[in-house]
């Protein structure tokens with residue numbers, strides 16, 4: 192397994208700014224190497240703050256945004272205009288990037304409950320969208336960076352401890368999520384772990400126990416965050432408060 196790197200920043204604001212700077216550089220590197228970048232972004236408090244920090248970072252003008260695909264690790268299965276939608280919470284970033292040539296057809300939102308009858312149908316549609324951008328024989332594009340928040344219970348995306356999961360790569364529906372709203376769509380661990388770089392982004396003292404636990408044992412079922420890794424790098428980008436039990 193690729194060694195994990197733990198990067199500790201002073202507070203949530205510094206962490207969000209550091210993630211944004213690193214993301215812009217990684218996207219620029221991917222574009223220079225392949226002409227296209229695939230990035231999986233995340234909701235949650237820090238996930239959205241990091242995207243807002245990208246929008247505020249002057250270096251964003253160095254990226255050809257029309258060549259960047261944005262994907263989601265998970266989404267809440269609610270109506271398109273619900274404030275619970277991760278993609279809606281990230282709208283400030285996308286609006287800022289519109290002016291820099293972002294092609295909205297490359298912002299790959301997961302399906303909403305006013306477009307699909309069930310979360311299963313939305314999951315199936317997202318799997319098809321991923322496959323449409325994949326190399327021949329692959330289920331999803333090669334993700335350059337995949338970011339994940341982590342809950343105090345160690346959940347990542349919508350993969351909760353001792354809850355719905357799959358041994359297969361793909362996209363699945365989750366019901367009765369311990370954290371509201373109950374119905375969600377999520378990438379499985381098998382798909383998450385195809386990414387070249389996975390960044391687990393975590394702030395806050397309430398997450399310190401889960402952060403420490405995830406470093407000490409690998410148990411996908413009981414501690415989902417512990418089982419996440421990239422094929423080239425696994426980075427935990429955290430703040431001091433979250434790191435106190437390491």
Ligand SMILES: O=C1O[C@H](COP(=O)(O)O)[C@@H](O)[C@H](O)[C@H]1O
Pocket residue numbers: 233234235236237238264265266267277339340341342343347348349370
């Ligand atoms: O429900 C979710 O929670 C996690 C973590 O959220 P946070 O507010 O504790 O940072 C998030 O990463 C995930 O995408 C989201 O659906």
